[in-house]
Amino acid sequence: MNLQTVPFILLVISCGQASQYTELAQYVDDHQEEHVEALREWVAIESDSSNILRRPDLHRMMELVAEKLRLMGGTVQLVDIGEQELPSGQTIALPKVVTAQFGSDPSKHTVCVYGHVDVQPAKLEDGWATNPYNLTDINGNLYGRGTSDNKAPVLAWIHAVQAYQALSMDLPVNVKFLIEGMEETGSNGLDAMILAQRDTFFSDVDYIVISDCGWLSSRPALTYGTRGNCYFFAEVEGPKQDLHSGVYGGTVIEPMTDLIGILDTLISPSGKILIPGIREAVAPLSDEEWRMYQDIEFDVDNYKNKTGISHLMYNNKVDLLAHRWRYPTVSIHGIEGAFSDSGTKTVIPAKVTAKFSIRQVPDMDPAAVKKQVTDYLQSVFAKRKSPNTLKVTMVIGAKPWLADTKHPLYEAGKAAIKRVFNVDPDLIREGGTIPIARTFQDVTGKSIIMMPIGGFDDGMHSQNEKMSRYNYIEGTKLFIAYLNEVAQINKTSV
Numbered sequence: 001m002n003l004q005t006v007p008f009i010l011l012v013i014s015c016g017q018a019s020q021y022t023e024l025a026q027y028v029d030d031h032q033e034e035h036v037e038a039l040r041e042w043v044a045i046e047s048d049s050s051n052i053l054r055r056p057d058l059h060r061m062m063e064l065v066a067e068k069l070r071l072m073g074g075t076v077q078l079v080d081i082g083e084q085e086l087p088s089g090q091t092i093a094l095p096k097v098v099t100a101q102f103g104s105d106p107s108k109h110t111v112c113v114y115g116h117v118d119v120q121p122a123k124l125e126d127g128w129a130t131n132p133y134n135l136t137d138i139n140g141n142l143y144g145r146g147t148s149d150n151k152a153p154v155l156a157w158i159h160a161v162q163a164y165q166a167l168s169m170d171l172p173v174n175v176k177f178l179i180e181g182m183e184e185t186g187s188n189g190l191d192a193m194i195l196a197q198r199d200t201f202f203s204d205v206d207y208i209v210i211s212d213c214g215w216l217s218s219r220p221a222l223t224y225g226t227r228g229n230c231y232f233f234a235e236v237e238g239p240k241q242d243l244h245s246g247v248y249g250g251t252v253i254e255p256m257t258d259l260i261g262i263l264d265t266l267i268s269p270s271g272k273i274l275i276p277g278i279r280e281a282v283a284p285l286s287d288e289e290w291r292m293y294q295d296i297e298f299d300v301d302n303y304k305n306k307t308g309i310s311h312l313m314y315n316n317k318v319d320l321l322a323h324r325w326r327y328p329t330v331s332i333h334g335i336e337g338a339f340s341d342s343g344t345k346t347v348i349p350a351k352v353t354a355k356f357s358i359r360q361v362p363d364m365d366p367a368a369v370k371k372q373v374t375d376y377l378q379s380v381f382a383k384r385k386s387p388n389t390l391k392v393t394m395v396i397g398a399k400p401w402l403a404d405t406k407h408p409l410y411e412a413g414k415a416a417i418k419r420v421f422n423v424d425p426d427l428i429r430e431g432g433t434i435p436i437a438r439t440f441q442d443v444t445g446k447s448i449i450m451m452p453i454g455g456f457d458d459g460m461h462s463q464n465e466k467m468s469r470y471n472y473i474e475g476t477k478l479f480i481a482y483l484n485e486v487a488q489i490n491k492t493s494v
């Protein structure tokens with residue numbers, strides 16, 4: 001080939017891609033209402049993975065995902081991943097994992113999209129302004145449990161593939177999906193499934209893309225790290241049944257008093273973790289990280305307003321970002337068995353179970369954390385000389401994940417964001433956990449990118465969770481553009 005013609009050929013290819021993208025983006029705009037209706041149908045299912053009474057809904061949710069992908073002509077499987085053992089010793093079927101494949105051209109890259117369709121619990125009486133399971137559009141924001149985390153992003157990926165199909169355009173890469181229903185409770189059963197399918201489903205996968213997080217501000221972002229999570233139950237048991245506090249109070253050592261006493265030794269009022277060994281394991285913040293955090297646009301006052309808190313633990317941007325993303329923290333989530341209804345019941349609960357978690361960062365190790373927490377709480381409890389018993393159990397042990405932002409996947413992400421939003425993205429970390437991210441990396445050896453489309457104010461896990469129409473629809477276009485950018489990655493350079 002005459003070398004002088006190469007720039008011309010590249011220009012023709014690039015113009016062709018731009019016009020193809022314009023057509024695809026127009027298709028997404030023209031079908032916006034259908035995409036919102038698809039989200040409405042998914043949000044209506046209370047697929048709460050933490051509530052076993054909702055397990056039938058979760059099974060239905062997985063069937064619905066499989067059905068949608070099947071109707072699009074994908075090769076779809078509902079993979080049985082076995083049973084979940086409950087604290088009572090009973091077992092219950094885990095929701096099946098949906099895998100699907102679109103295209104198997106060996107000359108193309110293969111991208112696997114991971115997402116989840118289970119949700120955190122939500123009740124109207126928690127303080128929602130609208131029914132959490134009835135998608136409600138208020139000023140362009142689509143409110144409903146699971147909209148941002150993670151039903152709309154999963155749908156956006158599916159709709160991205162659908163747009164190529166509808167316009168009879170070849171997918172630029174082969175696309176696989178792996179959609180699960182237990183992410184919010186630690187992705188039970190998924191590690192084993194990934195291990196079992198490493199040499200089958202994952203054998204031709206080149207990259208894994210996850211869109212289960214949010215932007216830091218109104219600027220689009222690419223995420224290169226997540227914290228892990230160790231989730232504990234601490235159960236204190238005393239009398240054989242609940243007691244009248246007027247009749248027995250003052251004569252029995254109350255399980256709740258013991259529990260509150262030991263919980264108060266986990267973390268100081270200023271946020272210092274008091275469990276020996278935890279802080280020592282944390283990798284120090286490097287100068288490079290410090291500089292990266294310094295360069296990120298992050299409005300501290302806006303963050304304060306959003307949380308409705310007048311004083312944060314830190315006042316400067318770098319400390320806030322570092323403590324959000326790459327230092328561990330202890331959060332106490334609740335106490336099962338405690339009286340929590342309205343009213344004034346005067347009970348001494350006989351058995352109470354605290355639920356708390358410790359977000360994990362490099363170089364913490366969940367197995368070590370389990371021992372540190374158990375030994376520490378047992379020693380603190382022993383000093384109380386209580387006749388009650390303490391049982392500490394770690395129910396989730398998810399490791400943190402970090403990616404190399406110099407990988408071509410991130411360059412492709414930047415290019416796609418530039419095309420759709422005409423800005424350069426923030427490179428951010430996520431304080432939350434995607435329990436399976438590290439397993440994907442360790443077991444499959446594939447490179448992972450996290451490409452969020454959630455807004456910074458979506459209220460994931462909170463009351464009034466939402467996804468804006470803007471993020472949902474432009475996010476779909478981003479995924480379309482991203483598939484095209486990934487296709488440009490030189491197979492031999494990675």
Ligand SMILES: C[C@H](N)C(=O)N[C@@H](Cc1c[nH]cn1)C(=O)O
Nearest residue numbers: 149183184185186212229432433
């Ligand atoms: C980041 C993701 N959208 C998310 O919210 N994940 C959950 C997963 C989890 C961790 N422990 C238990 N579940 C989270 O970070 O809380």
